[in-house]
Amino acid sequence: MNKLVRYTAAAAGAGFGLFAASLVVYYFNLDMRLIAKVKPLLEPVYDRIERRPMLPPET
DSSP: HHHHHHHHHHHHHHHHHHHHHHHHHHHHHHHHHHHHHHHHHHHHHHHHHHOOOOOOHHH
């Protein structure tokens, strides 16, 4: 029974910690700030992708 209580408390603590972390990320808009820093690094890779031309739909 002691293990059950310990595991339940650990799961509840981890869940609360993840929930609190998600609120901090949302409040400070950290996800978009990270993307703004990473985007210049990814643009050259994305620009090298060969693309097919867009064709108008046939009617």
